[in-house]
Amino acid sequence: xxxxxxxxxxxxxxxxxxxxxxxxxxxxxxxxxxxxxxxxxxxxxxxxxxxxxxxxxxxxxxxxxxxxxxxxxxxxxxxxxxxxxxxxxxxxxxxxxxxxxxxxxxxxxxxxxxxxxxxxxxxxxxxxxxxxxxxxxxxxxxxxxxxxxxxxxxxxxxxxxxxxxxxxxxxxxxxxxxxxxxxxxxxxxxxxxxxxxxxx
Amino acid sequence: xxxxxxxxxxxxxxxxxxxxxxxxxxxxxxxxxxxxxxxxxxxxxxxxxxxxxxxxxxxxxxxxxxxxxxxxxxxxxxxxxxxxxxxxxxxxxxxxxxxxxxxxxxxxxxxxxxxxxxxxxxxxxxxxxxxxxxxxxxxxxxxxxxxxxxxxxxxxxxxxxxxxxxxxxxxxxxxxxxxxxxxxxxxxxxxxxxxxxxxx
DNA sequence: CCTACCGATCGGTAGG
DNA sequence: CCTACCGATCGGTAGG
Numbered sequence: 001x002x003x004x005x006x007x008x009x010x011x012x013x014x015x016x017x018x019x020x021x022x023x024x025x026x027x028x029x030x031x032x033x034x035x036x037x038x039x040x041x042x043x044x045x046x047x048x049x050x051x052x053x054x055x056x057x058x059x060x061x062x063x064x065x066x067x068x069x070x071x072x073x074x075x076x077x078x079x080x081x082x083x084x085x086x087x088x089x090x091x092x093x094x095x096x097x098x099x100x101x102x103x104x105x106x107x108x109x110x111x112x113x114x115x116x117x118x119x120x121x122x123x124x125x126x127x128x129x130x131x132x133x134x135x136x137x138x139x140x141x142x143x144x145x146x147x148x149x150x151x152x153x154x155x156x157x158x159x160x161x162x163x164x165x166x167x168x169x170x171x172x173x174x175x176x177x178x179x180x181x182x183x184x185x186x187x188x189x190x191x192x193x194x195x196x197x198x199x200x
Numbered sequence: 201x202x203x204x205x206x207x208x209x210x211x212x213x214x215x216x217x218x219x220x221x222x223x224x225x226x227x228x229x230x231x232x233x234x235x236x237x238x239x240x241x242x243x244x245x246x247x248x249x250x251x252x253x254x255x256x257x258x259x260x261x262x263x264x265x266x267x268x269x270x271x272x273x274x275x276x277x278x279x280x281x282x283x284x285x286x287x288x289x290x291x292x293x294x295x296x297x298x299x300x301x302x303x304x305x306x307x308x309x310x311x312x313x314x315x316x317x318x319x320x321x322x323x324x325x326x327x328x329x330x331x332x333x334x335x336x337x338x339x340x341x342x343x344x345x346x347x348x349x350x351x352x353x354x355x356x357x358x359x360x361x362x363x364x365x366x367x368x369x370x371x372x373x374x375x376x377x378x379x380x381x382x383x384x385x386x387x388x389x390x391x392x393x394x395x396x397x398x399x400x
Numbered sequence: 401c402c403t404a405c406c407g408a409t410c411g412g413t414a415g416g
Numbered sequence: 417c418c419t420a421c422c423g424a425t426c427g428g429t430a431g432g
Contacts, residue, residue: 006299008208015425026429027401035427086299095295098357099206099286109358143351143367150354151347157298158309167343215409226413227417235411 001046006086008096009039009104039104046089047111053078055118065131065176065184068122072145072172079153080165087157091150116142131184141179145172201246205286208296209239209304239304246289247311253278255318265331265376265384268322272345272372279353280365287357291350316342331384341379345372 003020004012014035018028032038058070079088086092090112097105123138148168155164180188203220204212214235218228232238258270279288286292290312297305323338348368355364380388 008210008296010208011210013425014427024402025427026403029428030401092295094354094358095292096208098354113359139363140367140370143355143364144348144371147347147351147371148344151343151350154294154298154350155343158294159313163339164343167340170340171344171347213410214412224418225411226419229412230417 001042001049001089002085004039004042004046004086005084005089005092009042009093010096012038012042014038036102036104040107043093043104043107043111046084046093049083050078050090050111050115053083055115064122064126064129065180065187068119068126069172069176069188071119071122072149073169075149076152076165076168076172079149079156088150088153091153116146119146126184130181131187132179133181136179141175145175148172148175201242201249201289202285204239204242204246205284205289205292207286209242209293210296212238212242214238236302236304240307243293243304243307243311246284246293249283250278250290250311250315253283255315264322264326264329265380265387268319268326269372269376269388271319271322272349273369275349276352276365276368276372279349279356288350288353291353291357316346319346326384330381331387332379333381336379341375345375348372348375 003017014029014032015025017038018025021028032041054071054074058067058074061067061070083089090108093108094112097108119142120138123132123136123141126132127134127136127138148171152164152168155161155167176188177185203217214229215225217238218225221228232241254271254274258267258274261267261270283289290308293308294312297308319342320338323332323336323341326332327334327336327338348371352364352368355361355367376388377385
């Protein structure tokens with residue numbers, strides 16, 4: 001996953017991986033049967049870690065606006081901590097495979113889509129609880145907050161801009177505040193959203 | 201540029217390019233001297249086309265809020281028209297080279313940074329003309345609108361979501377409206393921002 | 401899990 | 417601009 005996030009899923013060659021693991025090429029190869037299967041296994045492992053580090057923690061807080069915010073904060077934190085060497089695994093994999101047909105692309109599509117869907121579902125939940133306005137369109141809202149986190153990953157990985165995470169955080173807060181009903185606003189203020197200390 | 205935007209700047213091999221151009225490998229090679237020089241030449245060509253298709257058209261409209269909006273509309277249109285096979289050349293190149301040191305990465309950084317800077321400069325111009333509020337922070341504003349266009353490219357290239365461009369457009373309009381002063385708002389309404397017809 | 405090998409392709413060079 | 421070639425590496429296989 002580290003190699004793939006930094007050098008790409010194509011750059012994750014069987015020979016290189018075997019060398020790093022001090023195995024023979026054919027010994028490693030036998031575990032997967034083809035390069036495509038190695039790539040699929042890598043994508044699946046990355047998805048599992050995403051669930052562990054981002055999805056699961058957010059599932060422990062109450063549903064609606066609070067959970068939506070928790071999902072986005074956990075995601076930003078996961079990108080900021082650089083869980084993988086090359087930053088967000090799926091951002092790298094998306095860009096690499098968006099133009100290549102096949103099962104690897106399909107897997108990446110399914111997984112990233114399920115994350116966007118989860119954001120939309122939580123917007124709807126917040127609306128039905130009266131925490132977000134009825135005029136908010138869930139796909140539009142998910143598009144915008146998803147954009148902020150991906151942009152932070154881009155700005156940090158390419159421009160090495162450490163402020164990117166604060167910008168994404170600020171943009172998301174503003175978006176949530178604008179969309180919240182008075183009772184939703186009260187919920188957002190209730191938890192001071194346990195800020196991580198960061199030196200200037 | 202088409203090959204690089206779809207298969208990556210590493211996937212743009214000298215052998216493949218020579219075959220497509222019906223030249224010998226060494227004949228083509230002699231024009232560049234190294235693969236890195238071929239990559240740099242490709243990045244520079246893509247930058248030239250970005251200037252032609254996005255930057256220059258926007259430079260012909262009045263400065264400030266109107267030009268800022270024109271820059272963003274031209275950019276979305278350029279991404280939507282898929283000027284290159286793989287979508288936005290710099291989005292693909294960024295993701296591929298963000299983890300690889302060298303002159304190609306440096307060139308990509310310089311060029312994408314100059315575009316973000318141009319957006320910030322126009323926010324400041326709009327502020328000094330009294331078209332955008334003084335409380336708007338130019339880097340934050342540029343971060344957010346830049347995010348929307350990159351997200352549209354991502355959603356279209358990976359998820360084949362045609363609505364992505366409308367979502368980016370809507371998000372940008374809302375952001376501009378929120379940041380505009382009354383006189384800025386009047387400017388935004390003055391031009392009905394010549395919408396491209398699109399069938400449902 | 402290994403050694404030994406396959407044909408294809410990589411970036412690059414020699415020499416014309 | 418070309419042919420002919422270099423060593424390295426690719427995904428994958430044969431056979432153990």
